[in-house]
Amino acid sequence: MARCCDGWVMTHGFFNLFLSSFVLLSAGQTVDAAGKPHILQILTTHVAWSDVGWRSDDFRTPTLDRLRKEGVELFRFYTQPRTLSAGVALDTGKYPYTLGVRASPGTSYHGQMNFSLPLEYKLVQEYLQDQGYATKLVGKWLLGFCDWAHTPLSRGFESHYGTLATAGDHFNHTVNRAGGYDFRSDKEVEWDAQGKYLTTLLNQRAVDIVRNHSDSNDPRPLFISLSHGALHAPLQAPDKYVNMCSHISDSDRRLRCAMMAAVDEGVQEILDVMSDVGYDDNLLVVFTPVNGGGGNYGSWTYPLRGKKATLYEGGIRVPAFFHSKTLLPNSSFVYRGLMHQTDMLPTLLKAAKVATADLPTDIDGVNNWNRIVNKKPSARKVIVHDVDVAYGWGAVRDGKWKLIYFKHNASELCTGWLLFPREEKKPKKVECKEWELYDTNQDPGEENDLSELKLFRLNKMKRIYADAEARAVPHLIVVNTTRTYPENFGGVWTPYGC
Numbered sequence: 249m250a251r252c253c254d255g256w257v258m259t260h261g262f263f264n265l266f267l268s269s270f271v272l273l274s275a276g277q278t279v280d281a282a283g284k285p286h287i288l289q290i291l292t293t294h295v296a297w298s299d300v301g302w303r304s305d306d307f308r309t310p311t312l313d314r315l316r317k318e319g320v321e322l323f324r325f326y327t328q329p330r331t332l333s334a335g336v337a338l339d340t341g342k343y344p345y346t347l348g349v350r351a352s353p354g355t356s357y358h359g360q361m362n363f364s365l366p367l368e369y370k371l372v373q374e375y376l377q378d379q380g381y382a383t384k385l386v387g388k389w390l391l392g393f394c395d396w397a398h399t400p401l402s403r404g405f406e407s408h409y410g411t412l413a414t415a416g417d418h419f420n421h422t423v424n425r426a427g428g429y430d431f432r433s434d435k436e437v438e439w440d441a442q443g444k445y446l447t448t449l450l451n452q453r454a455v456d457i458v459r460n461h462s463d464s465n466d467p468r469p470l471f472i473s474l475s476h477g478a479l480h481a482p483l484q485a486p487d488k489y490v491n492m493c494s495h496i497s498d499s500d501r502r503l504r505c506a507m508m509a510a511v512d513e514g515v516q517e518i519l520d521v522m523s524d525v526g527y528d529d530n531l532l533v534v535f536t537p538v539n540g541g542g543g544n545y546g547s548w549t550y551p552l553r554g555k556k557a558t559l560y561e562g563g564i565r566v567p568a569f570f571h572s573k574t575l576l577p578n579s580s581f582v583y584r585g586l587m588h589q590t591d592m593l594p595t596l597l598k599a600a601k602v603a604t605a606d607l608p609t610d611i612d613g614v615n616n617w618n619r620i621v622n623k624k625p626s627a628r629k630v631i632v633h634d635v636d637v638a639y640g641w642g643a644v645r646d647g648k649w650k651l652i653y654f655k656h657n658a659s660e661l662c663t664g665w666l667l668f669p670r671e672e673k674k675p676k677k678v679e680c681k682e683w684e685l686y687d688t689n690q691d692p693g694e695e696n697d698l699s700e701l702k703l704f705r706l707n708k709m710k711r712i713y714a715d716a717e718a719r720a721v722p723h724l725i726v727v728n729t730t731r732t733y734p735e736n737f738g739g740v741w742t743p744y745g746c
């Protein structure tokens with residue numbers, strides 16, 4: 249075998265001739281990929297707790313509803329409050345604030361800023377590649393693109409179809425506010441995408457990937473990360489989906505419903521092709537928004553408090569599930585154990601049959617796969633949601649207890665409950681304290697601050713916070729620099745030089 253291949257030059261014919269389950273890696277070793285499940289990871293953005301059909305019956309997500317019901321709902325799944333830190337947490341399994349990436353005010357990321365995740369961190373798709381997976385990114389890359397070495401093809405994905413910068417128009421693919429075209433197929437600019445609806449393009453590409461993988465008899469298990477731009481603003485959808493949501497009178501909510509319906513339809517199309525080619529008996533589907541609700545504009549975090557970019561539950565607790573016909577406990581299991589975005593990396597590796605002793609140890613994420621399969625309590629007890637020493641905010645959790653810290657009174661992050669028309673829950677004026685303590689089991693909506701009643705608990709949580717703070721590192725320096733601007737590259741977002 250050693251004589252054959254130099255990196256990835258082997259052909260499908262080679263697979264057919266020599267391999268059944270053994271897969272040759274670029275490093276020259278082989279790995280036995282037999283029996284490893286295909287993994288379809290579906291990411292969405294700005295999807296709140298009540299922006300899915302199974303929580304709010306005005307939405308039209310029949311496929312996701314069914315998968316949730318037949319699968320394992322991750323009832324206490326926590327994300328980072330903003331997209332950039334969420335991407336870092338998911339991909340590295342490390343707390344972003346320990347890498348200089350956080351979500352506090354002034355750290356909002358736009359394509360015009362020169363952020364790129366340093367290359368020293370190993371990413372989930374790189375670990376999966378080591379396990380013999382064919383790794384495909386369909387959609388949004390979240391980790392920056394200062395040069396090609398920082399982009400998906402050099403960071404563990406063997407193909408990428410989608411965007412490099414940040415959110416944009418869902419039809420013309422120009423970046424919000426900044427302008428400039430952002431759509432690529434691997435390194436080539438994909439002009440064909442112009443005028444076509446982003447969600448539909450991504451769904452179709454995922455279908456094609458599955459079909460081609462099977463047609464070419466590629467023996468490797470597939471990892472598809474389907475990283476949607478939906479439901480990020482601008483709220484846009486083709487009439488077909490808007491019509492499915494015509495029962496909703498609020499126009500923003502109607503459009504969100506339509507965008508989610510397009511995501512949902514694609515999930516069914518991908519599952520259909522998985523079933524056609526016989527991959528569905530050994531398939532794990534993961535659904536998780538990368539962050540919580542967009543706030544107003546028709547996004548319903550209710551009954552949770554707050555929204556995206558805050559540390560209240562509405563910004564970080566999202567609807568999520570695993571589904572598999574064969575790998576998980578039978579139907580309708582609601583897993584109530586804690587999980588954090590960083591746990592996804594070791595949990596997926598375990599699902600991919602990596603020996604426990606071989607899971608990475610230099611991460612913050614914990615493997616919960618066996619716990620979920622065996623319906624056991626979570627291995628995750630404490631979560632550091634975010635800590636920013638310079639700005640002065642953060643939140644930590646120990647089981648049901650959650651502590652939030654605000655250095656600044658009347659911080660923009662101290663927010664109330666959002667309007668939820670049907671329950672007449674009005675946003676109310678709130679006064680924020682320096683320290684707030686909530687029992688998120690009894691009080692998931694964070695209405696009753698217990699910091700003055702539960703002093704022993706408060707002090708215990710402050711010690712957890714102090715320990716978390718000790719691991720904080722300064723922000724990576726990221727600036728809005730004209731070097732990144734698409735004007736320098738014929739109007740297309742392009743690696744600009746680190």
Ligand SMILES: *[C@@H]1O[C@H](CO)[C@@H](O)[C@H](O)[C@H]1NC(C)=O
Binds near residue numbers: 358
């Ligand atoms: C970047 O700077 C330009 C020029 O000052 C400004 O127009 C633009 O709004 C800035 N973009 C962001 C995302 O801050």
Ligand SMILES: *[C@@H]1O[C@H](CO)[C@@H](O)[C@H](O)[C@H]1NC(C)=O
Binds near residue numbers: 417420421422482
């Ligand atoms: C793309 O659509 C946005 C509205 O979302 C508009 O402002 C922009 O001018 C359009 N760009 C192009 C190149 O058509």
Ligand SMILES: *[C@@H]1O[C@H](CO)[C@@H](O)[C@H](O)[C@H]1NC(C)=O
Binds near residue numbers: 456
């Ligand atoms: C699938 O295969 C066809 C035919 O070989 C090719 O034209 C197409 O680009 C492939 N698509 C993907 C997504 O790999």
Ligand SMILES: *[C@@H]1O[C@H](CO)[C@@H](O)[C@H](O)[C@H]1NC(C)=O
Binds near residue numbers: 577
């Ligand atoms: C789940 O339960 C249904 C109905 O009891 C049964 O038909 C099915 O085989 C079970 N599936 C698994 C994976 O155990």
Ligand SMILES: *[C@@H]1O[C@H](CO)[C@@H](O)[C@H](O)[C@H]1NC(C)=O
Binds near residue numbers: 657658679680681682
């Ligand atoms: C916050 O500021 C307001 C006035 O701006 C004041 O009434 C309130 O007492 C302050 N709260 C705290 C906890 O300092």
Ligand SMILES: *[C@@H]1O[C@H](CO)[C@@H](O)[C@H](O)[C@H]1NC(C)=O
Binds near residue numbers: 725
């Ligand atoms: C972004 O630009 C600033 C200012 O030039 C620089 O200090 C920083 O290192 C750059 N960051 C990256 C990731 O290139």
